Amino acid sequence: MKPNNKQILDQALAQLPQYKAPADIWKSIEQELDKEKGLPHIDRAISQYKADRVQAHLPWEKIEHALENQERLNRAIQSLPVHKLHKDVFENIIEKTQKEKPVRSSPYLYWIAGMAASLLLLLSFLWQNEIPASAEKIHITYREEAIPPTDWQAVYSQLPEEDELMQFIRENCARLAMQCQEPGFRGLLEEYLELHAARQELVNQLQTHREQTQLATYLVRIEKEKTEVGKKLIQHLL
Amino acid sequence: MKFLLTSGLLLLLVFFAGRLIAQGMVQVITKTVEKNFSCKEGESIQLEGEKAGIKVMGWEGKEVKVKLKLISKALTRQVAQQELDYQRYILEKRRGVIHLKNYFALPNGKAQLNAILLAEYEVWVPTGASLQITNSYGNVHVANTSGNTSIDSRYGNISLENMNGRGDYKSHFGDFTATTIAGQITCSFTHTKTSIQGITGSASFKNTLGDIYISGLTGISSLTVDAAKSDIHLSMNQLNHYQYQLESQFGEVTLPGHIKSSTVNHSAQLARWQYGAKGLPLIKVHTSFGKIILEGK
Known part of the structure; x- marks a missing residue:
């Protein structure tokens, strides 16, 4: 340390604030020190303790002897002849172990078996309800039949597609609004529209299916009813 | 006299032959399915027909006997056979209800049938059995029953x-x-x-x-x-x-x-x-x- 620096340090140290320890602190330190002195049994143990040097006696001779034996054994093993075992040997071993293997029953097996039995019982109950009294008997027969030729196209193609009456009603109701508002007229018009829709339904059916005698009958009936209602509608407007 | 008789007979023959030719013959294939069901008290029969003629008769037996005929009529047997397969049916019993149904399953793109397809049901039921029948484009006839009966029919x-x-x-x-x-x-x-x-x-x-x-x-x-x-x-x-x-x-x-x-x-x-x-x-x-x-x- 250089002399200038020492001087500066001394000055700095002199400038440091001084703190006086409280008076009772020394007393408590003394007490602590006395406490340590007053642990007689520890003192005695420490004073009596002798760091005896433990001398481990390792059986080196024995270890060397063992290692020599191991080496001899390894040499002997390597010089042994190599034999291939027949597979029957293993099969016999496996068979033997399987025979000897104790049957271990798992509790889960009982649960699974119980559930399966319950399921089977339930299925058999349901199945019983669905079993019909007899199985289906199916037989097919062939025959010829004479049917009168009918041009189904002609049956409904002759019916007017354009509804002239509706056209007439539209034109006249525009001019005769009051008459068209009457309950009687409106009832008849609803009926007419219903018949028109029914007719259309039957025509659609005729186009798909051709066993048409009954359908044609209904179509004629609808047309007749429609005609009657149409006549009444016209009378209302005249 | 002989001449008149002979010519008269010939005319008759020609007339009837002409009618036969004009009428044309069709091939008719009928597939008849018969099945019986046990029917306990409280169980019911539900019949859904489509273009079907339905006859239900009550009887003293405890079974339901069903005879369903699916008929296909066409000019050739091949067409009749092919279109007969478009008619499907269900005859089964589920949870105390006997279901009888026929319906049509046309292949995609086929809008018009070439055959006339009909179905006919003949069902014998215990007199007290409940009946529920729906049908369209066919007649329904029910006789001799005393259970609850419900019929819904369109165009029949x-x-x-x-x-x-x-x-x-x-x-x-x-x-x-x-x-x-x-x-x-x-x-x-x-x-x-x-x-x-x-x-x-x-x-x-x-x-x-x-x-x-x-x-x-x-x-x-x-x-x-x-x-x-x-x-x-x-x-x-x-x-x-x-x-x-x-x-x-x-x-x-x-x-x-x-x-x-x-x-x-x-x-x-x-x-x-x-x-x-x-x-x-x-x-x-x-x-x-x-x-x-x-x-x-």
Whole structure:
């Protein structure tokens, strides 16, 4: 340390604030020190303790002897002849172990078996309800039949597609609004529209299916009813 | 003489041959499926027909016997066979309900059939079994049953014979004919002509555009008809055993000859007639744009 620096340090140290320890602190330190002195049994143990040097006696001779034996054994093993075992040997071993293997029953097996039995019982109950009294008997027969030729196209193609009456009603109701508002007229018009829709339904059916005698009958009936209602509608407007 | 006879015979032969040629022969293939089901008390039969003729008969046995015929008629056997397969059916029993159904399954793109396809059901049921029948474009005939019966028919006739029990009937465009029916009967009809001969119990009809003819009303406890655009004909054996409330809007009430027509009250386009002591079984009829015709002694 250089002399200038020492001087500066001394000055700095002199400038440091001084703190006086409280008076009772020394007393408590003394007490602590006395406490340590007053642990007689520890003192005695420490004073009596002798760091005896433990001398481990390792059986080196024995270890060397063992290692020599191991080496001899390894040499002997390597010089042994190599034999291939027949597979029957293993099969016999496996068979033997399987025979000897104790049957271990798992509790889960009982649960699974119980559930399966319950399921089977339930299925058999349901199945019983669905079993019909007899199985289906199916037989097919062939025959010829004479049917009168009918041009189904002609049956409904002759019916007017354009509804002239509706056209007439539209034109006249525009001019005769009051008459068209009457309950009687409106009832008849609803009926007419219903018949028109029914007719259309039957025509659609005729186009798909051709066993048409009954359908044609209904179509004629609808047309007749429609005609009657149409006549009444016209009378209302005249 | 001989010449006349011979030429006459020849003409007849030509005529009939011509008719045969004109008629044409079709190949008809019929697939008949028969199946029986056990039917315990409380179990029911549900029949869904499509273009089917249905006959259901009650019998004393405890089984349901079903005979379903699927028929295909075409000019060639090949077409008849091919299109017969478009007709499918279900005959099974599930949870106490016997399901009988036929339907059509046309292949994609096929809009028109070349064969005439028909179905016919013949079903024998225990007399007390419940029946539920729906059908379109075919007739339904039910006889000799006493369980609950429900029939819903479109474009087909319903005919009933010797029926008892609760009956619920719907018909659109058909004829409804019943002989000797009893029980609690409810009918809802449109464009259906109704003829009933022999009815007992209570009956209620709602009908639009279908005339109703009812006779043999012995033992009826109440009859209610609520109709529109329909004529109602009632033929009574004993007029005085019932009380009547008859009214027709925009129509008329016609009474038997021995009852004065002046007793019909006309007011505000309504013709009304009331007759009979309170407490007697009530016959209540209302219609519009139609006539009510009462006959009897």
